[in-house]
Amino acid sequence: MMSFLQVQDLAKRYGGTTVFERVNFTMERGEFVCIIGHSGCGKTTILNILAGLDRATEGAVVMDNREVAGPSLERGVVFQGHALMPWLSAMNNIAFAVRSRWPDWNRIQVQTHCQKFIDLVGLTGAEHKKPAMLSGGMKQRVGIARAFAIQPKMLLLDEPFGALDALTRGTIQDELLRICEATNQTVFMITHDVDEAILLADRILLMSNGPGACLAEAVINPLAKPRDRHSIHHDAQYYGVRNHIVDFLVNRSKRYQSGELRSARSPSAKIVNLR
Amino acid sequence: MSAMKCICGAHHSQEEHDLNDRRLLEAAVMRALFPNVARRRKFLASVGASTAGAAVSTFFPFGALEAMAQEKGKPEKPDLKIGFIPITCATPLIMADPLGFYREQGLKVTLNKTAGWALIRDKMLNKEHDASHFLSPMPLAISMGLGSAQQPMRVMTVQNINGQAITLHAKHKDKRDPKQWKGFKFAVPFDYSMHNFLLRYYVAEAGLDPDTDIQIRVTPPPEMVANLRAGNIDGFLGPDPFNQRAVYDEVGFIHMLSKELWNGHPCCAFGTSEAFIKENPNTFAALYRSVLTAARMAREAKNRPLIAKVISPPNYLNQPETVVEQVLTGTFADGLGNVQKVPDRADFDPFPWQSMAVWILTQMKRWGYVKGDVNYKQIAEQVFLVTDAKKYMAQLEMKAPASAYAKVKVMGKEFDPSQPEKYLASFAVRKDV
Amino acid sequence: MNGRAQSLVAGLLSLLFLGVFLGIWHLATVPKKQAEAPVDEYSKLLGKGAKKSEGFPTLSQIGEAAFTQLKDPLYDRGANDKGIGIQLGWSLMRVGAGYALAILFAVPLGFLIGMSPVLYKALNPFIQLLKPISPLAWMPLALYTIKDSSISGIFVIFICSVWPMLINTAFGVASVRRDWLNVARTLEATPWRKAFEVILPAAAPTILTGMRISIGIAWLVIVAAEMLVGGTGIGYFVWNEWNNLNLTNVIFAILVIGVVGMVLDFLIGRLQAAVTYVE
Numbered sequence: 001m002m003s004f005l006q007v008q009d010l011a012k013r014y015g016g017t018t019v020f021e022r023v024n025f026t027m028e029r030g031e032f033v034c035i036i037g038h039s040g041c042g043k044t045t046i047l048n049i050l051a052g053l054d055r056a057t058e059g060a061v062v063m064d065n066r067e068v069a070g071p072s073l074e075r076g077v078v079f080q081g082h083a084l085m086p087w088l089s090a091m092n093n094i095a096f097a098v099r100s101r102w103p104d105w106n107r108i109q110v111q112t113h114c115q116k117f118i119d120l121v122g123l124t125g126a127e128h129k130k131p132a133m134l135s136g137g138m139k140q141r142v143g144i145a146r147a148f149a150i151q152p153k154m155l156l157l158d159e160p161f162g163a164l165d166a167l168t169r170g171t172i173q174d175e176l177l178r179i180c181e182a183t184n185q186t187v188f189m190i191t192h193d194v195d196e197a198i199l200l201a202d203r204i205l206l207m208s209n210g211p212g213a214c215l216a217e218a219v220i221n222p223l224a225k226p227r228d229r230h231s232i233h234h235d236a237q238y239y240g241v242r243n244h245i246v247d248f249l250v251n252r253s254k255r256y257q258s259g260e261l262r263s264a265r266s267p268s269a270k271i272v273n274l275r
Numbered sequence: 276m277s278a279m280k281c282i283c284g285a286h287h288s289q290e291e292h293d294l295n296d297r298r299l300l301e302a303a304v305m306r307a308l309f310p311n312v313a314r315r316r317k318f319l320a321s322v323g324a325s326t327a328g329a330a331v332s333t334f335f336p337f338g339a340l341e342a343m344a345q346e347k348g349k350p351e352k353p354d355l356k357i358g359f360i361p362i363t364c365a366t367p368l369i370m371a372d373p374l375g376f377y378r379e380q381g382l383k384v385t386l387n388k389t390a391g392w393a394l395i396r397d398k399m400l401n402k403e404h405d406a407s408h409f410l411s412p413m414p415l416a417i418s419m420g421l422g423s424a425q426q427p428m429r430v431m432t433v434q435n436i437n438g439q440a441i442t443l444h445a446k447h448k449d450k451r452d453p454k455q456w457k458g459f460k461f462a463v464p465f466d467y468s469m470h471n472f473l474l475r476y477y478v479a480e481a482g483l484d485p486d487t488d489i490q491i492r493v494t495p496p497p498e499m500v501a502n503l504r505a506g507n508i509d510g511f512l513g514p515d516p517f518n519q520r521a522v523y524d525e526v527g528f529i530h531m532l533s534k535e536l537w538n539g540h541p542c543c544a545f546g547t548s549e550a551f552i553k554e555n556p557n558t559f560a561a562l563y564r565s566v567l568t569a570a571r572m573a574r575e576a577k578n579r580p581l582i583a584k585v586i587s588p589p590n591y592l593n594q595p596e597t598v599v600e601q602v603l604t605g606t607f608a609d610g611l612g613n614v615q616k617v618p619d620r621a622d623f624d625p626f627p628w629q630s631m632a633v634w635i636l637t638q639m640k641r642w643g644y645v646k647g648d649v650n651y652k653q654i655a656e657q658v659f660l661v662t663d664a665k666k667y668m669a670q671l672e673m674k675a676p677a678s679a680y681a682k683v684k685v686m687g688k689e690f691d692p693s694q695p696e697k698y699l700a701s702f703a704v705r706k707d708v
Numbered sequence: 709m710n711g712r713a714q715s716l717v718a719g720l721l722s723l724l725f726l727g728v729f730l731g732i733w734h735l736a737t738v739p740k741k742q743a744e745a746p747v748d749e750y751s752k753l754l755g756k757g758a759k760k761s762e763g764f765p766t767l768s769q770i771g772e773a774a775f776t777q778l779k780d781p782l783y784d785r786g787a788n789d790k791g792i793g794i795q796l797g798w799s800l801m802r803v804g805a806g807y808a809l810a811i812l813f814a815v816p817l818g819f820l821i822g823m824s825p826v827l828y829k830a831l832n833p834f835i836q837l838l839k840p841i842s843p844l845a846w847m848p849l850a851l852y853t854i855k856d857s858s859i860s861g862i863f864v865i866f867i868c869s870v871w872p873m874l875i876n877t878a879f880g881v882a883s884v885r886r887d888w889l890n891v892a893r894t895l896e897a898t899p900w901r902k903a904f905e906v907i908l909p910a911a912a913p914t915i916l917t918g919m920r921i922s923i924g925i926a927w928l929v930i931v932a933a934e935m936l937v938g939g940t941g942i943g944y945f946v947w948n949e950w951n952n953l954n955l956t957n958v959i960f961a962i963l964v965i966g967v968v969g970m971v972l973d974f975l976i977g978r979l980q981a982a983v984t985y986v987e
Contacts, residue, residue: 053890071893083887087909087985096905100895132986150895361951372786387939388788390947393848394857394937401855424852497951523755524953590786593952597755608753 002065004029004186005050005154010059012045019045020213023059024268025205027154030184034197036245037207038253043190044080044158050188051077051156064153073101076147078157082139084131090142091118091127094149101150117145120179137168144172148179155180157189161196170229173199181226194245198238199227205269206248208256215269216256219245222274240274348557350381352405355558358389358398359408360464361592362496362514363602364435364543366582367569367623368408369592373585376568380561386591391495392465396423399548406547406562408434412467412635414546418658421645422466427549430627430659431559432566434543438602438621439470439533440518441477443510444503445526448611453481462494462502462511472638473536474512479704480686485642486706503527514542515602515621516594521610523598528610532620537685539624541631563667566625571673573623579603626668627659630680630692637690637699643706651695730767737766765956773956774963788948790940792964798940800968802858802933803926806865810922814870815915818877819903822911828878835874843868843929847936857937861930868929869922876918880911912983920976927969942968 003026011021020042027033035043048054050061052071061068063075084093094114099105105113118127121141131139140160147155161169177200180187191197197204198221206217222237232238255261355377359365369386371377377384387404389395396417398404414428443450450456456478463471475485483489494502499511504526511517512533521527533540545566552559572578583600586592592599601607605620632655639645661679668675680692690698699705765773781793821828843864850860884907892902934943942965949957 051894053893071890071896073894073896075894077890077894079887079890081887083885083891085888085891085906085909086987087912087983096897097891097895100897100901130985146891385787388948389939390936390944394851397851398857401851401857403855403857497947500953501950520953523753525754588785588789589948589952590789593789593948595755595952597753601753606753608750612750614749614753 002062003027004031004064005188006062007046007050008060008062010046010049010056010061012042012049012054013057018212019210020207020215021058023215025215025218027186027188029186032180032185032187032189032200032202033205034189034191034201034203035205035207036191036194036197036249037213038209038249041207041210041213043207047077047156047158047188047190050154051075053077073150074153076150076152076155078140078143078147078155078160080158080160080162082131082136082143084139084142084146086131089128089130090123090134090138091115093131093142094118094146097146097150114145114149117149120148121145121175135168137164137172140164141172141175144176144179148183148185154186154188157187159190159192162192169196174229176200177227194242194249197245198223198241199229199232204245206245206253208253210257212257214256216253216261217248217272218269219272219274237274244272244274348560350558350561351555352558353381353383355382355384355405355562356387356403357384357406357408358387358395358404360392360395360496360514361388361594362543363516363586363592363599363621364438364514365408366586366603366621367432367434367566367573367625368545369586370573370582371565371569373591374569374572376565377562379568380565382558382561382565384565388591392468399428400424400426402548405551405558406431406545409544409546410465410468410470411541411544411631412469412472412639413465414544414658415632415635415654416467416639416644419645419654421639428546428658429549429552430544430546430632431563432545432570432625432664433541433627433631434545434570434623434625436539436541436622436624437532437534437619438515438542439473439512440515441474441510441512441530441533442499442503442518442521442527442610443530444506444508445528445610447509448528451530453478453483456481456509457483457488458490459509460490460492460507462492462499462508462513464496464499464513465493466644467639469533469540469542469635470512470514472635472642473533473540475642476638476685477512477531477536479702482704484704500524500526516592516598519598519602519607520594522608523595525610529607532617534617534620537683538619539622539683540685541628541635544627545625560667563663564671567664567667567671567673570623570625571671576604576618625664625673626675627661627664628676628679628681629655629659629661630683630690632659633680633692633695634683634685634690637695641699641702641705649695651692734767737764765959769956770959770963773960777957777960792942792945792961795940795942795945796964796968798944799930799934799942802861802941803865803923803930803972806862807869807923807926809862809866810869810873811919813866814873814918815877818874818915819881819907821874821878822881823907825882828882835871839871839875843925844932844936847933851937857939861933861937861941864933865926865930869926872918872921872925873915874918876921877911877915880914880918881907883914884910909983909985913980913985916976916980916983920973920980923972923976924969927965927972931965 005027007023007025010023012019013021023046025033035046037043045054049056050068052068052075068075084090085096088096091111091114094117095110098110098113102109115127118124121144123138123141123145126134126138131142134142144160147157161172164172173196179185187200189200202221202225204219204221205215206219207213208216219241222241223232223235252261357368359368372384372386387398389398392410392413395404395407395409396413399407400417400423409428409430411430411433414430417423417426417428419425461474463474465471471491474491478485478489485491492508494508494511496514496517499508499513499517500521502508503511503521504524510527510530518529522529533542547559547562573582580600580603583596583603587594587596587599602621605618606614606616607620609615629652633651636645636649636651636654640649656679659679665675682692683690777792781791783791784794821831846864846867847860850863851857854860854863888906888910889902892906897906930941931943931946934941935947942961946958946961949961
């Protein structure tokens with residue numbers, strides 16, 4: 001059987017410059033995948049290609065047996081800068097998405113549905129506030145609620161918690177984990193935060209430095225589910241995987257770029273299982 | 276002019292011309308008198324259509340025939356818009372409103388105060404106005420397509436004679452000789468105005484070239500006093516009441532009345548378009564009678580104070596009554612400390628002398644506003660409606676002269692309307708052609 | 709100083725400035741000793757001794773003029789003498805018509821230009837060329853082609869209002885944040901919804917800024933246009949009073965023009981505030 005998502009030989013070039021090439025990976029339904037890499041390696045471009053907002057120079061993306069040719073309601077996106085429309089209240093930002101998904105719904109249906117997701121992300125009481133009146137964390141929750149509300153087949157998150165303070169970030173991470181588990185959501189997420197990746201992801205993709213980046217390693221998270229933010233670092237395997245990733249970011253990512261570590265024309269990432 | 280094919284030049288064919296209002300009758304008689312087409316045309320061309328008509332009418336009772344045909348017919352278009360510039364020249368056409376002369380003739384007239392002469396022209400061309408106050412040279416210029424699109428305009432009556440003056444800034448009280456005026460800036464109301472032509476004539480007689488020795492600016496009359504006060508101009512040859520207003524506001528003095536240049540010169544005119552006359556012959560007749568009635572009343576000196584009263588309010592001239600009264604009665608302060616008494620400072624003889632039109636054309640040619648050969652007589656007779664004026668003056672029992680031409684003296688020099696080219700050639704100062 | 713105290717002080721200062729201004733005006737125009745009754749015919753003809761406006765009007769004359777005009781703003785004494793209310797009505801009607809036409813033209817076109825960088829580049833030279841032309845310079849052309857002075861007035865308002873709206877709409881639409889457009893794209897919003905629910909509200913504050921500039925210019929221009937074309941309107945009123953050299957009424961009209969301009973600006977300002985959002 002074909003995987004839910006197949007990314008085949010993706011490359012992006014601008015003129016003579018290759019941002020990345022030979023990006024191959026698959027994802028299964030319900031899987032949570034994080035991608036980590038230094039700035040400029042093309043993570044956001046990959047996410048945009050998955051979303052259908054950008055086009056690859058080479059290669060293809062197939063989701064649920066259909067090639068991705070443009071943006072679709074089947075893929076919900078949470079943008080880096082939350083991308084809420086500032087003239088709409090929290091509720092109406094979500095309603096905008098809901099009405100796109102179910103154009104035939106009446107006002108009450110839309111409202112009930114929105115309220116459900118507002119409650120889900122813990123924003124009850126703030127639904128009629130404009131984004132400017134919300135804190136950074138609350139804004140990002142609205143963005144997540146908006147993406148979840150259309151019940152997409154896959155969720156794409158572009159570094160959603162980057163701008164949040166550690167405390168808020170933790171809370172929202174917990175919520176995201178809870179919702180994903182409850183809905184068996186397939187998630188592809190960009191992050192810079194190794195701990196976040198270990199907490200959330202089933203698999204962590206490591207990208208080498210750009211330009212000329214490639215998908216260097218695919219690390220299978222050895223920590224068993226459910227993972228808990230408060231106890232995760234007591235797990236015996238935690239530091240192993242953490243060190244592996246940090247070491248990649250500090251040392252190996254450069255060497256992949258220079259070609260030193262690229263395994264003989266291997267089209268796919270080296271699978272790392274530390275279990 | 277070459278594009279026109281009929282005798283009067285206003286129609287596309289002789290047939291169309293012949294259909295025109297009363298000329299239909301004339302043409303029928305003319306055809307009876309001259310069955311040979313070529314000979315008839317030759318006759319008409321040599322004497323001019325209206326002269327021919329007038330000649331024929333001496334032995335044929337056109338008036339009676341027409342009276343039977345259409346006398347006091349119901350106006351086709353009773354609601355009229357008439358444009359005017361707020362100056363005393365427009366006295367007859369203005370007073371006809373408050374005094375009810377239009378109403379008497381079954382017309383409902385709205386008088387539109389207009390901001391300048393260019394706009395008067397444009398609103399006539401655009402048919403926003405049905406009839407209008409004009410500067411006498413304007414209908415000639417528009418009919419010839421000078422300074423605008425060509426459209427045949429007709430002068431029904433001369434609105435006023437005399438009634439202009441040369442006003443100088445108070446600081447020039449010691450410069451009464453035009454020879455001292457080199458470098459002066461003067462305002463006139465419009466290029467195609469008697470004001471412009473008289474000022475040019477006057478300074479040229481003093482040996483100045485109006486195009487190089489002085490500066491002449493076109494300024495709407497209401498703005499002349501303000502410009503004089505601001506020192507933008509040294510003087511103006513303008514219409515009243517603005518000469519008097521300059522005295523009243525103590526910014527200038529009256530150097531000379533235009534009457535002293537040419538006693539009886541035309542100033543403004545009342546007219547409409549050829550098309551309007553054709554479409555609305557009864558309205559045209561009613562309008563004619565209204566304005567002539569007003570002119571008749573305005574000519575009487577004893578009526579002038581009353582007229583001053585009815586035309587001074589904001590709806591019309593918007594001027595202090597005493598200023599208007601001084602202009603109309605001719606008893607006025609001249610700005611030099613004297614009270615002058617010149618009863619004919621302004622007068623309202625409505626007769627549209629074709630000789631006046633010829634004089635205007637000579638000056639237009641003299642100063643280069645028209646180039647090449649000018650068929651003086653043809654244009655004058657086409658634009659200045661002498662025959663109609665006579666007819667309606669007769670209806671109102673007003674005395675009209677027998678001829679359409681008269682010799683006049685301008686600054687002592689005789690003008691013979693039958694010799695326009697000779698007259699033109701006699702001027703030392705003129706624009707080279 | 710807190711906000712309230714600041715407003716209070718500013719208000720007091722405003723009153724002070726007004727007082728100083730009016731004081732200077734009063735001192736500068738303090739009525740000269742009443743001229744003696746006319747002794748001879750000449751002075752009588754110059755209007756000495758009679759009620760005559762000499763020099764710059766005094767404050768009380770302005771007040772009197774304002775009172776007379778405002779007491780009966782809708783009088784109608786013939787085609788060329790109507791109350792200030794009727795004249796204002798005409799001007800506002802012309803501004804309203806020209807301005808509304810400008811909105812109907814500039815906003816959709818600005819939208820197109822803003823959406824298409826190619827169109828923007830192609831039309832920009834024309835806009836830049838036409839924008840700085842004084843709207844009154846169009847008047848002779850308008851009179852010649854439209855052949856109606858009132859519609860020409862409306863056209864002139866149209867042509868002066870159109871540029872700020874067009875430029876601002878295009879700019880506002882072109883600079884809508886890509887994120888919002890991407891949100892609409894991923895949600896497969898119809899072009900209609902994208903235009904009216906994303907781009908329009910996003911660009912609305914910029915568009916309204918253009919509209920606010922436009923209404924100011926339109927109100928400036930209508931006065932000049934009506935002075936030129938005449939007939940009716942507040943500009944005609946000024947011209948008619950100037951023609952009579954009646955500075956008192958001219959100053960009164962200037963005040964009225966100022967107040968109406970302020971009200972128009974205030975109204976669009978309120979509208980602008982209503983569509984402005986904080987990011």
